[in-house]
Amino acid sequence: MSPKDSKSLRSYRWYGPDDLRSFGHRSRAASMGCTQADYAGKPVIAILNTWSDINPCHSHLRERANDVKRGVWQAGGFPVEMPAFTLGETFQKPTTMMYRNLLAMEAEEMLRSYPADGCVLLGGCDKTTPALLMGAISMNLPAIYVPAGPMLRGNWHGEILGSGSDVSKYWAERRAGNIDLRDWMQIEDGIARSAGTCMTMGTASTMTSVAEVLGFSLPGASSIPAVDSNHAKMANRSGRRIVEMVCEDLKPRDILTDASFDNAIAAVLALGGSTNAVIHMLALAGRAGIKLELDRFDQFSKKTPLLANVRPSGKYLMEDFYYAGGLPAMLKALAPGLDLTCRTITGKTLGENISDAEIYNTDVIRALDKPVLESGGLAILRGNLAPNGAVIKASAIEPRLLKHTGRAIVFDSYDEMNARIDDPALDVDANSVLVLRNAGPKGAPGMPEWGNLPIPQKLLKDGIRDMVRISDARMSGTSYGACVLHVAPESFVGGPLALLKEGDIIELDVPARQLNMRVNEDELARRRAAWRPKEGIYPRGYGKLFMQHIKQADEGCDFDFLEGTAPIPEPEIH
DSSP, X not given: OOOSOGGGXXXXXXXXXXXXXXXXXXXXXXXXXXXXXXXXXXXXXXXXXXXXXXXXXXXXXXXXXXXXXXXXXXXXXXXXXXXXXXXXXXXXXXXXXXXXXXXXHHHHHHHHHTTOSEEEEEEOSTTXXXXXXXXXXXXXXXXXXXXXXXOOOEEEXXXXXXXXXXXXXXXXXXXXXXXXXXXXXXXXXXXXXXXXXXXXXXXXXXXXXXXXXXXXXXXXXXXXXXTSHHHHHXXXXXXXXXXXXXXXXXXXXXXXXXXXXXXXXXXHHXXXXXXXXXXXXXXXHHHTTXXXXXXXXXXXXXXXXXXXXXXXXXXXOHHHHHHTTHHHHHHHHTGGGSOTTOBOTTSSBHHHXXXXXXXXXXXXXXXXXXOSBSSOSSEEEEETTEEEEEEEOGGGSOGGGSEEEEEEEEESSHHHHHHHTTXXXXXXXXXXXXXXXXXXXXXXXXXXXXXXXXXXXXXXXXXXXXXXXXXSSOOOTTOOSSEEEOOSSOGGGTOGXXXXXXXXXXXXXXXXXEEEEOOOHHHHHHHHHHOOOOOOSOSSHHHHHHHXXXXXXXXXXXXXXXXXXXXXXXXXXX
């Protein structure tokens, strides 16, 4: 397919005019073996590929880029692959969250500065999805997201393993002395069996599902395992569809609305999705100029059932979810709670996209009248310890801890926690509340996934597997437990968490959405007067930029100068 007027293509400004600059562009394209017949009058499609040897989630994306290219060629476009900054969750320090905004900036500026008429975004690992979408929304060219897909199920001694969730589970058993080094090494060899993202409902699958519900991916794309042959077919179809989208001039902000974000929130809750989705969706909405507030998640949580029986909130893994019908089947079950009129990149509505979907295993994907939980997958907490909000994944904690009062054990840093947590002299019991501070956006910096604080070894040996933990950090979406996260404002900037002292009594009441410390206002005022801010650790570079402009968790942790939809002039071509 070709546009009716090739001069209307953005890329025409680079390749089309009879002038000296365009001569240079065409001659350099010729030096790479391209003829004018390859690109003249055709939509130029940028393929932003986050493949890297250091990112196992994306190790197959070189092949998928070729599948996309084939589709672009078939549809009459000209594909141009562009390597983009990879965010490898398992290797990058201090945390990929530190660099989400950097990839978002890179994606936006790559699309702005090169002759792209539309783009295909290849990613999947946790922060990659929101980063690429943030950049694409800001640039607002036609865009399709191709998710990397989950890896295959893990296996150990005939038991099915789920990445992240079972790492935490068996690490606790090893620290308790219940499994030995040989067992641990066998688990290490069996838990990650292919390319792709975590096969639990962690942040990766949560965010690729969000991308699909928002309308950025082909129907069912987020559920296909990375190494399934249908994944390559989906990539090819995405390449063909993006050429059509350029001709239709269908752009991200044409499909993003308040209703589409409400659909995505409902889907996250029905999936038992990651708490990280809250931060990323706030950032995505900010880029689209849509006002999304923390309390909207809580409003939907109270009325949205948990339908996906997938770890860590359920029994199964993403491979099972795919075989059971995948995201379209779950969305069809959830349809009464969705706005099915929302547009998507297919050119059809969400309702049209899922009209033929079926559930093939009703234990993996539950019907509305037989949910895993009636409601409450996520909860937004407030109180004198988190005046701007905190998040807890209520579907993944022991019910006895939904209402809890305990004495605070406070760690000022991750290193201090590691040094003290297994000390036999630590004055801790099962009712204690473990608190980690200085782990937020500025405090860590970068808000790492430190929120799933380890249970002290002496309590593990007594059979304790969950206790209340509070931090201004995040937690892996694959993790579970009574972990209060994203406390805002963070302690590093003087939030109430900074005023807490060891031994203070903390009250958690998830049904009432409350998180408080039993410290009177006069005492808090004295502590506040005595509090002194800490210095940042970055004298220069990206770290300094990050510290100066990062927003708090309840605002999406975007840079303050990147939000909004103010137009930026197209680059002059000299």
